[in-house]
Amino acid sequence: MWRRVVSTRVKSVAPETSPLSCAFLTHFSFKSGDPKGIYREANGVKYLAPADFIDASPLSSAFRRHFSSKSGDPKGIDKEDVGQADKDEWELDLEGDNVLGNLRKPKGRDIVYKVYDILRNEEWSVDLEKLENLKLNFNRNLVQGVLELSGIETSKALLFFRWLDVPGRFKHDGKTYNSMARVLGKENIDQFHEFIEEMRSLGYHMESKTYVTVLNRFLKAEMITEAVELFELAMAGRNKPTEQLCHLVLCTIFTANKDMDLISRTVKAYTRNGKILSDSVQGYVLRSLKMVGRDELTDEVLKAMNEGEGNLGEMDTLLLTHVVKKIVDAKSNGIKVSMIPVSAWIVLRALRWQGFDAYLVGGCVRDLLMKRTPRDFDVVTTASVDQVRQLFEDSQIVGNKHPICKVSIGESVIEVSNVGRPLVPSSLPCEWDKIDYILYANSQKRDFTINSLFLDLLSYQIYDYNNGIEDLENRMLRTMIAASVSFKRDCARILRGVRIAARLDLSFSEEIEDAIPKRIHLVARLGSFRLTRELNYMFSYGAAIPSINLLQKLKLLHILLPFQAACLEGGEEETTKSSAMLERLFSNLDKLHSCGNPAADSLWLVH
Template identity: 40%
Template sequence: MTISGLNGFACRSHFALRLPIFHCVRKPRFGSVAAIETLDEPERIIDEKRHNLGGEVGRKYHKVPEWKKLNSKELGISTSMIARPTRKVLNGLRQRGYEVYLVGGCVRDLILKRIPKDFDIITSAELKEVARAFSRCEIVGKRFPICHVHVEGTIVEVSSFSTTGRKFSGDLSYDVQSPIDCDEKDYVRWRNCLQRDFTINGLMFDPYAKLVYDYMGGLEDIRKAKVKTMIPASTSFQDDCARILRAVRIAARLGFRFSRETAHFVKNFACTILRLDKGRLLMEMNYMLAYGSAEASLRLLWKFGLLEVLLPIQAAYFVHHGFRRRDKRTNMLLSLFSNLDKLLAPDRPCHSSLW
């Protein structure tokens, strides 16, 4: 099914626009936040001594939920749910004595009994050691390098604790209370989790110990069907504005909602996505529209003021037909994408030319 008028972005000149940040970011109006569907209050700030890090009394820290270590069987996860190429990479590193974990969205999807789009591995091995362990492996990326391991016609991404730890070259720009009574390995895992975008993507799964580590309340947010940034949303989206689009994609695909704080800054930082280059915007749009959740993605983009930034002609169509931001009705455009969604899935996407 070809959707005419939606082949690529509707207004190409729109992407050349790079407005200064003070033109795009509206001053927060907390009175407007109440109009957004939410599940919780903004994160509280506590004033106490930092645990295990020698912090000073009197400094303010963002409170971290009590961390959990759960048996994967209790969560319904078995190793048979892990793709065969991923198991080969895990076994190859484990046999050489390295610690290995599955991390990110794949752990979330396993808990939700969904088929992960891909599996990401993190290990205690250095990237050079990972490259030596496999015959077809290359290190890619300069700023945040990872390994691409080629197994059975697929690519398995492997990152290293030592490499990701370098992102914290100095003090954090925000203060977060560390987990209570954590040992050195817990501390390393916790610090890595802080670098991830959302709490539901901050879980780690050790398939050999059959344990799932949750340091930031990700399991509770999965239970509440909530998308919440790992660190304060304003800081998270300023650090990487692509997280705004990832938040929409995840919420649309899983049927989740944003936390109050996350929703507020998705809406008020909408124009900052114009910082992204055209290729990155196209990639993020393809993730939203080509993997079976296009209708839900369009509704969220419209609701939070992102559609007019990305697809202004489609946004104008919504305006012309009197489609309100929180409208539950459908229209021809949404119906077209709804029918497309029935043919697609995260492991069965369509080509971008279709939308």
């Protein structure tokens, strides 16, 4: 049940100077322009007077939790009048915060405290025996009640959580997973992130209460970097934070005078999924950057603000003046008409004849520029996938979240996708037109800059909005967004990057090299189908040896292929023989297979 607090009474607290309270003051003084009504002064010390105002925003909810957690009282905030309100997924349910309060019968609370006392005072081996002797029928409220009580060691709480998850004893759901996540968020940051990934793999999502609770702990402990990482994690989930919470994080970064690069990361995380910051928050961020002398970040933040698919008015035009659009002639760069297969020409011309714009995009353009034969050809068009299917008889639509239309022409299959329909700004730089903006917006959703190139076969020109051609000339692989965020959103991009770098003999950018070691653990969680597919692509096109060497260098080989990794480590005579045999195998495969003659999927077995 989602409720709005009409009247609250907050327990008195000591003067507060943590980043969260400072950010809270900044938030309200920014809204009202006069902070005098927000805090009082006693004995020469200014302190917050939360009872002086009523604010039902998520920020004030976070603030109330921030102060109530200091009193040691699990009940936190007293409610005098609670009224029904519309659902707001980022407003805390103050009544629901107290899980023990939901155990209405005294007997239920007694059982919670009995289990709690066992977990708190005994060794786990003793706990296990005593818990078995209780012969309890565990339910959600009982499990949440135990986990929500403070005082249990994090490791003990996790053991209890795992012990419950056996058939016939208890089946965890999203509520109990979130309760456990809040416990892990107290101290073990890495374990908390891994647990959230486990939740997502099971189809559960981080609740607003979990995010706000853990965020407040980070902010009070001045763990600003961790708070930004948590914000990025929440924005990548289903329940996304509101602008007020984004503003809270931004205010805290400025107040704590931490690394101002975190500002850009926070704004990018918020705007990446189509959300738009209001003019007031945009103005606050840009003014604050100027105040702290970080004008060089302004362009990057402006770009991040525009990543949402929406109209920012003057911000759009200001951003686009900083984007360098490059148009190069395809023929002068060695791309001949004969290099484009007939099937691609048929699809592109048919779409053009129907009045749609259509372009080759991605890896095929990259490979053509490098004088290599593309493995496949992808097309983006202003036509919808339904219109494409109606246009070609032998075609089918696959995928739900990102649908594409597979068009069969003879023995070839051309994958066609919609370019997207962002809101085009009312005013554009003089050298830009509407299709430029649409292509630019599409390029921002791709994985690497060298895969964000568009080839127009009508004019035979290549459009580059992200310096992809320059990266190709420098033989450099760069992600479109921050590498750590890109790999967190889709860890398969790590393997894709290894495949591209090994096959094309490219170097990783420093940002990618720093990010991969921090995201290696995510690769092991990929499903066997995706791992098999990525490894097949990696080893089947004449670049098996470079791929093996790069995986070994990045410490990924022992995760993906432990037997092969052991053979290559060397040391013992037998191991050396196995290593030489394995290297000869992959070397011979590289000679047999090329981009135009890949190995069959059945060749690779992933255990």
